[in-house]
Amino acid sequence: MAKIVGGITTSHVPAIGRAIAGNLQQDPYWKPFFDGFPPVHDWLAKVKPDIAVVVYNDHGLNFFLDKMPTFAVGAAPEYQNADEGWGIPTLPPYAGNQALSWHVINELVEKEFDLTTCQEMLVDHAFSLPLKLLWPNEERCPVQTVPVCINTVQYPLPSAKRCFKLGKALGEAIASWDEDLRVVVIGTGGLSHQLDGKRAGFVNKDFDLAFMESLINDPEWATKYSIEELVELTGTQGVELLMWLATRAALPGKVRKVHANYHIPISNTAAGLMVMECAD
Amino acid sequence: MSSVRQKREIPGTAVFDGDLAQKGYALNKMCFSFNSADNRAEFQRDEHAYCRKYGLNEEQESVIRNRDVLGLLAAGGNVYYLAKFAGILGLDVQDLGAAQTGMTKDEFKAMLVAAGK
Numbered sequence: 001m002a003k004i005v006g007g008i009t010t011s012h013v014p015a016i017g018r019a020i021a022g023n024l025q026q027d028p029y030w031k032p033f034f035d036g037f038p039p040v041h042d043w044l045a046k047v048k049p050d051i052a053v054v055v056y057n058d059h060g061l062n063f064f065l066d067k068m069p070t071f072a073v074g075a076a077p078e079y080q081n082a083d084e085g086w087g088i089p090t091l092p093p094y095a096g097n098q099a100l101s102w103h104v105i106n107e108l109v110e111k112e113f114d115l116t117t118c119q120e121m122l123v124d125h126a127f128s129l130p131l132k133l134l135w136p137n138e139e140r141c142p143v144q145t146v147p148v149c150i151n152t153v154q155y156p157l158p159s160a161k162r163c164f165k166l167g168k169a170l171g172e173a174i175a176s177w178d179e180d181l182r183v184v185v186i187g188t189g190g191l192s193h194q195l196d197g198k199r200a201g202f203v204n205k206d207f208d209l210a211f212m213e214s215l216i217n218d219p220e221w222a223t224k225y226s227i228e229e230l231v232e233l234t235g236t237q238g239v240e241l242l243m244w245l246a247t248r249a250a251l252p253g254k255v256r257k258v259h260a261n262y263h264i265p266i267s268n269t270a271a272g273l274m275v276m277e278c279a280d
Numbered sequence: 281m282s283s284v285r286q287k288r289e290i291p292g293t294a295v296f297d298g299d300l301a302q303k304g305y306a307l308n309k310m311c312f313s314f315n316s317a318d319n320r321a322e323f324q325r326d327e328h329a330y331c332r333k334y335g336l337n338e339e340q341e342s343v344i345r346n347r348d349v350l351g352l353l354a355a356g357g358n359v360y361y362l363a364k365f366a367g368i369l370g371l372d373v374q375d376l377g378a379a380q381t382g383m384t385k386d387e388f389k390a391m392l393v394a395a396g397k
Binding site for chain 1 (some may be wrong): 290294295320377389
C-alpha cells in the first residue's frame with residue numbers, strides 16, 4: 001500500500017522564481033527565506049518520496065472565469081509550466097502519475113466531492129516554485145506529481161471546514177492505493193498577504209504563527225473561521241492557507257513538526273514553511 | 281443585479297464575488313489573454329484596438345489607459361488577471377501595493393519590513 005510520509009507547506013510567490021533565476025539565494029533580502037530550505041532537503045533525502053501530491057491554487061493560468069472549478073484534480077501524463085504573463089523563466093514539465101490521479105478522483109467522488117478532472121493542465125508558480133525550492137539541484141523535478149487545485153480566485157470559496165474534509169478524504173484515498181510507493185503531500189500558498197485594495201500590504205504575524213502551531217496540536221482550529229473572517233484576519237490572498245489546512249488534514253493521525261520557518265516580507269507576503277512528519 | 285446575501289464589510293478590501301466577476305468579465309478576459317507573449321505584443325502595438333477586441337466598456341478602457349489600479353479593481357478586475365497587465369508594464373506587486381495605498385514603493389516596502397518585526 002502507498003504510505004504518506006508527511007507534508008510540506010510553503011508559500012509561493014512569483015518573485016521567488018526571479019530570485020532563483022537570478023541566483024539571489026544569499027542576497028540579504030532573500031537569505032532568511034532560502035535558508036529555511038536545507039533542513040527540508042535533508043528530510044526529503046531521508047524519507048525519499050516517489051510522488052508528490054500538490055495542493056495549490058491556480059492564479060489565472062489554467063483556469064479562467066468562464067469555467068471555475070472549486071476543486072480540480074489533474075490526471076495528465078505530464079504538466080507544463082508557462083510564463084504566466086510576466087515572462088518569468090519557464091520550468092521543465094512535471095511527470096504525472098495517472099494511475100494515482102484516477103484512484104484519487106474515484107475515491108474523492110465516491111466520498112461526495114464533486115471534482116473537475118483535468119487531462120490537460122497548465123501548472124503555475126504555485127505548483128512549480130515550491131517543487132523547485134524542494135529539489136533545487138535537479139534539472140527536472142525527480143518525483144511524479146498529482147496536482148489538486150482549490151479555487152481562491154472567485155468567491156464563493158470552499159470553506160475551511162470543507163477544505164479540511166477534502167484533505168482528509170485525499171489522505172485516505174492515497175493511503176488506500178495499492179502500490180508500495182511513498183507519497184509526500186505538499187500544500188502551497190499563504191501565509192498572510194493582501195495584494196489588492198487599499199489594505200494592500202496587510203500581514204498578520206500573530207495569526208500566522210498561531211495557525212502554524214495549530215496544525216501540529218489542534219489541526220481543525222482554523223476550520224472555525226468563515227472565509228470572510230479568514231480574509232479579514234489574513235488578507236485577500238492569505239486565504240490560501242486553505243492549502244495548508246487540506247495538506248495537514250491529508251496526514252493521518254498525529255504529526256511531528258520536523259522544521260518550520262517564518263519570515264516577513266517576501267514581496268508582499270508573510271512567507272511560511274513547515275515540514276510535518278506522520279507520527280507512526 | 282446584486283447577490284442577496286449580506287456581505288461582510290472588510291476595511292480596504294473587496295472580495296471578488298459573483299457581482300464583480302460579472303462586471304469585470306471582459307476586462308479579466310483580456311488580461312487572461314496576456315498569458316501569451318503574442319497577445320501581449322498585440323496589445324502593446326495598439327491598446328485601443330485590443331480593448332475593443334475584448335469588448336471592454338468605456339470605464340474599463342479608461343482605467344486600463346490610465347493604469348489606475350484601484351479603478352481597475354472597481355471596474356471588476358481581479359488581481360490575479362490584472363497582475364498579467366502589470367507584467368506588461370514591468371510593474372510588480374509592490375508597485376501595485378504602493379499605487380493602491382498612496383505610498384512610494386520604498387515606503388510600502390518599509391511598511392512590510394516593519395510588520396515583520
